[in-house]
Amino acid sequence: MSELENFLDIATEAALSAGEILRSNLGKIESIDEKGHLGDLVTEIDRKSEKQIIKIIKRHFPEHSILAEESGELLSSQSNYLWSIDPLDGTTNYAHGYPMACVSIGLLIEGLPKVGVVYNPFRQELFRGATGVGATLNRAQIKVSQASKLNQSLLVTGFAYDRRETSDNNYREFCYLTDLTRGVRRSGSAALDLVDVACGRLDGYWERGLKSWDIVAGIVILREAGGTVTAYDQSPLIIESGRLLATNGLIHEQLSKSLIEAKKMDVFR
Ligand code: IPD
Ligand code: CA
Ligand code: CA
Secondary structure (H helix, E strand, O other), rough: HHHHHHHHHHHHHHHHHHHHHHHHHOOOOOOOEEOOOOOOOEEHHHHHHHHHHHHHHHHOOOOOEEEEEEOOOOOOOOEEEEEEEEEEOHHHHOOOOOOOOEEEEEEEOOOOOEEEEEEEOOOOEEEEEEOOEEEEEOOOOOOOOOOOHHHOOOEEEEOOOOOOOOOOOOOOHEEEEEEEOOEEEEOOHHHHHHHHOOOOOOOOEEOOOOOHHHEEEEEEHHOOOOOOOEOOOOOOOOHHOHHHHHHEEHHHHHHHHHHHOOOOOOOOO
16 A cells, blocks of 8 residues: 555545544534634534544654644644644534535645545545545546536535625626526535535536635545646646635636636626
8 A cells, every 4th residue: 555545544534533423413513603704613513523533643643744724733843744634614504404514634745735535424425535546436436527618517616704804705706607607506615616526516616715624635636536726817726825726627727717707797787
């Protein structure tokens, strides 16, 4: 087994274990706190799930660094390995008992996304990917869709928690692309959006205001499934920018151009 496959297996162990915490507690939340922005929630299950993931990662790789949404950075000096963990992606859905959420565990090696596991315990869907190893859904290989025209595509996007405080809130882009395509969905889980493009259910995804833990795992899986991930203008992705364009590759250029066009259009009729 290669080093990456070993990382993949441990990430899988952690994701399955944390996913069971999510699954068994859906609809039973007792405390919900709001973080900075209106609607940016955290529940006791986010914390419980995160504790479980960190315990497993640390047991196997005590020398690695960890960046986890609720705990922040647990840095180990000298380490080139950084685990980027979202213990519950889709917290708003989850807090309302809406079963559209997952565990997302990614690994960056020397700053590059190399391993990803996204587990949706409500559909029992386990997505895995590692650079050069391929991408799978429940152990079967997955591929992006063949849609090559925007007007035959189904897309997904999201709206960051700071949307009330900025005009860069994605509303214009959402309306513009809704007109140009078969539709634009909003799932409430960035990690699920990426893997849904990876397995061909959706053709493209864009969003801003994202954090590394939302996207590292999904990026690896999507790339290994044949997809393309860049900045909106097709330049190389900078994870820290929080802004990405992810597609099946075939509609990448069209979607990139449309996102730029949308800024200039009067889409509110
Ligand atoms: C959020 C989800 C959502 C996206 C937000 C994220 P959370 O993560 O991924 O789809 O639109 O920007 O912050 O808070 O549910 O872990
Ligand atoms: Ca998240
Ligand atoms: Ca989260």
